[in-house]
Structure formats: structure tokens, C-alpha cells
């Protein structure tokens with residue numbers, strides 16, 4: 001009969017019969033997949049990628065979808081948050097800028113600042129009851145994930161780790177995009193062609209179709225992958241990377257049959273942050289492509305340029 005392992009107290013070596021063949025021993029597994037080159041390539045070619053196995057539990061993602069859908073079923077919560085004043089930090093608005101845009105877009109969107117959480121959460125909607133708990137945990141996890149992705153981007157670009165962990169990332173806005181069913185989806189858009197203005201966006205959109213990206217002069221549907229997050233490179237990251245990464249144009253289609261709800265976490269610089277190509281990426285062979293500016297100046301020029309249909313980065317280009 002075999003002896004119990006726990007009774008063999010004075011072994012000097014591991015008995016032959018326990019030794020695994022060398023290829024199956026622990027430590028011989030394939031090294032973890034290095035995602036850095038893939039992230040850099042996707043950010044250069046598309047300005048977008050999808051992230052799976054990101055560590056945010058599926059249960060939290062399900063809860064998030066439930067509370068945001070629940071929010072849109074509560075007329076009073078919506079009315080409380082609805083605001084025409086752009087100064088209100090946590091507000092529900094419709095379209096992009098209803099007063100000034102020529103054509104309206106088929107979208108309602110609560111927008112809520114969320115970093116640091118304790119400074120903002122008391123202004124968030126009260127209902128559904130779990131809204132603050134669930135969205136609070138989600139926003140913290142999305143921010144951590146954004147910083148992790150940045151570390152990978154820093155590694156890929158040759159920037160020091162934590163390059164963005166200062167006023168480049170001091171603002172985080174959570175936007176819930178709600179696109180109700182539309183009588184004729186061929187006549188409308190949920191959002192027009194745009195690139196996000198900020199540095200990086202993480203978008204959770206459940207399993208619904210609707211998001212398209214612009215590449216090589218045509219629109220491509222972004223296939224929903226269960227529980228994946230879409231990552232968008234924004235205009236500011238294009239500038240800081242001195243054009244090595246590209247902000248990705250995208251738009252949102254509407255649907256006649258179903259409402260679609262998505263949640264975006266937008267990491268912005270502080271309004272006074274100086275934005276410019278990172279010094280480590282500029283030398284005599286790689287001159288800066290953009291001039292320095294303050295983020296708040298970019299934001300006001302962006303609105304004017306969008307109305308005038310001018311590409312928003314052109315006014316900062318050096319060549």
C-alpha cells in the first residue's frame with residue numbers, strides 16, 4: 001500500500017516517482033502574452049481596440065447595465081438631473097449641444113465627474129438604490145484599468161512609467177449614452193463622426209450593435225464581444241505621443257427596434273494642464289508635430305472648430 005505523503009517526514013529528496021517530466025514542471029508554462037506591441041499597433045492603425053480579460057468581474061458589468069437601464073426608467077430622477085446649464089457638474093443632457101448644433105442627435109446622456117469619487121458621488125443620482133454603489137465601484141475600476149493601459153502605452157512608446165499619472169489624468173467623467181429606439185434609423189445618428197477629445201476612453205456597451213469606426217475611407221461595424229471594453233485613443237494622446245498614436249474616428253447608429261445604453265469613462269487632463277508632445281519622443285529627427293497649449297484653450301477652440309467643420313487639431317500643427 002502507498003504511504004501517505006504526510007507520514008513520510010524524513011525524506012531527503014523528492015522521490016523519482018513524483019518528479020514531473022521537465023516540460024510539465026511549474027515555471028515552464030508559456031510566458032504571459034505581451035500585449036504591449038498589440039496595443040501600440042492597434043492604437044496606431046485604428047485608434048481603437050477591444051479589451052477582454054480586463055479583470056472587471058462580469059457580475060459588476062451586469063449590475064452596471066441593470067442600474068443604468070433602471071435609471072432611464074425613472075422619470076423623476078431624469079428630471080432632477082436634466083439641466084440646460086453647462087456649469088452643473090453632474091447633469092443629464094440631450095444631444096451634444098442642443099442650442100447650437102444644426103442637426104440633433106438621437107441620444108440622452110447623464111454625465112458625472114467621478115474622480116476622486118468621494119468629492120463627487122453625493123451629486124450622483126440616488127436611484128435606482130444601487131446606482132451609487134455599483135457605478136462608484138465601476139468608475140474606480142475603469143480608472144485603474146486606464147492607468148494600467150497607459151503604463152503599457154508608456155512602455156511601448158518609450159515613456160517613463162506613470163508619465164500620465166499627474167494632471168494629464170486628474171479628471172474622469174462617466175457618461176451614460178442612452179439611445180432610445182428611433183422611428184427611422186436611416187434618418188438619424190446617435191452620435192456623429194468624431195474622435196474623443198480627451199486622452200483615453202473606456203467604453204462598456206453590452207452586446208448591442210451600433211458603434212462604427214472610420215478606417216480607410218469607410219465605416220466598419222465594431223462587433224460586440226461579450227463583456228469586452230472598447231478603448232478609444234483620444235485627441236490629447238495623439239498629441240502627447242507626437243502623432244505616434246492616432247485618435248480614432250467613430251460614430252453611433254440608432255436602431256428602430258431597441259434602446260441601446262453604453263457607459264464611457266473619459267480620462268481628461270485638468271483644464272490648466274499644458275499639453276504638448278512628450279519631450280522623450282522629440283529630437284532632431286522627430287521634431288514636434290504640435291505646439292504646446294493649455295487644455296482649456298483646446299476645449300473652447302474645439303467647440304468653435306466643430307461648428308465651423310474644421311479638423312480640431314489643425315490649429316496646433318507645426319508643419
Ligand SMILES: O=C(O)CCC(=O)C(=O)O
Pocket residue numbers: 175177191196203205210211250252262264
Ligand atoms: O455609445 C457608443 O457606442 C459610443 C459613445 C461615444 O462615442 C462617446 O460617448 O464619445
Ligand SMILES: [Fe+2]
Pocket residue numbers: 194195196232250
Ligand atoms: Fe466617442
